[in-house]
Amino acid sequence: MAMPRLDIDLNKIYHNADELVKRLAERGILVTGVTKASLGSIEVANALLQAGVVSLGDSRIENIKAMRMSGSDACMMLIRSPMLSQVRQVVKYVNISCNTEVAVIKALSVEACKQGCTHQILLMVELGDLREGIMPNDLINTVREVIGLPNILLKGIGTNLACRSGVSPNEKNMSKLSELAEQVEKTFGITLDIVSGGNSANIQWASKTDTQRINHLRLGESILLGCEPLQRQPIEGLHGDAFTLVAEVIESKLKPSKPTADVAQTAFGEVSLLTGQAANDRGMVKQSILAIGLQDIDYTGLQAPKGIVIMGASSDHLIVESIDDALKIGDEVSFQLNYSALLRAMTSPFVTKCYYPV
Ligand SMILES: *Cc1c(COP(=O)(O)O)cnc(C)c1O
Secondary structure, three states, X not given: OOOOEEEEEHHHHHHHHHHHHHHHHOOOOEEEEEOHHHXXXXXXXXXXXXXXXXXXXXXXXXXXXXXXXXXXXXXXXXXXXOOHHHHHHHHHHOOEEEEOOHHHHHHHHHHXXXXXXXXXXXXXXXXXXXXXXXXXXXXXXXXXXXXXXXXXXXXXXXXXXXXXXXXXXXXXXXXXXXXXXXXXXHHHOOOOOEEEOOOXXXXXXXXXXXXXXXOEEEEOHHHHHXXXXXXXXXXXXXXXXXXXXXXXXXXXXXXXXXXXXXXXXXXXXXXXXXXXXXXXXXXXXXXXXXXXXXXXXXXHHEEOOOOEEEEEEOOOXXXXXXXXXXXXXXXXXXXXXXXXXXXXXXXXXXXXXXXXXX
């Protein structure tokens, strides 16, 4: 088997998506399946579509293009504001993009006219997390500027929380979004099809609060990893182990637990873990090196199997200690991943992706 590799259980991803789509449908909420952590994988995309997501969402035009090139005719949503330099591709490959800048929407309009199609937009509103979004007080004026643009269809509004600042979705900010939707509809005499309340961080809110006008969420982490991102608690009934990272042992030796001589910065400018709490001399330890590194994973987001402790990493080496039996050369060690480790592993060309069932 190829090493290192990411084993991807499509049945588990399907199950997670299917459960969330069903549970949210009961609250009147449709789901866009977010694929940005899976690098435009058509296998993952198809599992999400089979489970009933209404569209696929990705932050990168390259991933959306890759899914199109693999033959997907699904509705594609670009969930990061388009670059002005990419509007041609955005209009070509994307059905609906999330926007906050009139200049970009005007360029999308010009390009959509050229390509002879309609481009749909969501206007994203800032509700406290301070990442993307039009300030609420500017929303009506922004709508006024874009609503008459040729070949642009204002499909709805949305917001994104819990990303930059960890601001949680709650009754207050979600009510505000509902109010804004109604204000836009009343002012312009239109109907907004989509009021998109947020991402996986909205799941708890959606399960217990009146969802009002919000009828759409964009879900990535909760589907792929089966957990909610506010406290990183597992979601009941979902699989948390759809992805497994497997790496191979290339060195296994008894070594001192403490580095020899003076310790300066590591290759990556960090102060070594070994100078912190692990600085105590614990005598000789069973240290192994796995052939994977910072190019491929965020090692702080890996969960090692029982009996193995992750001690550090450099570009190409992951250092672990065995508590009981020493690892042998050629042994395979399996890890669970958090979102950040998954993102990097999916993006690394050195990590082979193995899909099951094949
Ligand atoms: C990443 C992202 C999502 C999905 O977030 P998850 O926490 O993975 O569900 C949704 N919307 C936007 C705008 C995003 O950037």
